[in-house]
Amino acid sequence: MKKSHGPAFRKERVELAPCSACRGKAVVKGVFFDLACDNCSASGWVEALTGNALPADELVTQLSLRLQAAERQIQEMRTSRAMGPEGIYQEGNRRGAGGTTYTGD
Template sequence: MRRVHGPAFKKAVIELSECPSCRGRAVTQGLFHELPCDHCNASGWVVAATGEALPLDELVTQLSMRLQAATRQIEQLKRPQAGGPGAGYQGGNRRGAGGTNYTGD
């Protein structure tokens, strides 16, 4: 085992899954009204490996990391990808002199 002093340099991503009690809704049906789910701390998410709820401070961090990853993926999908013969002309390929764009013309 490796000895490490202090916190990790990068925060580990914990795999999350929907809460089995509330099915990811964060609330359960009471007799007359909806109640916050006690199993997942009213978040709708639990640790996928163990099925236990995360502490609130860790849950906020993990959900923020998931949101940032989803936002990056959405932005990447929004950017049009050039295809066909014009694809080489759109972006820099750093193959020219001094790392400039080289198109082969």
């Protein structure tokens, strides 16, 4: 069933890109000191397709979605198990003396 009115069920992800004016640093070099970048509203990020700055509330949401995805990826990398012969070698099999791991070495 297609939704016809009201807010969306899920928040749509917007692709972000570093600002081309400040190169993602949120500040540009002035004559004497750094100035807030006007192109990206001093965030360092713009919408990838249009190059326009996002409103602050939308930017916070999009950065949070990216952070959550990155944390999920880090967690998956930490919990990934070794495969093949290495996995068998490191896995505890309780076949050794006193229930220790027997590796055959």
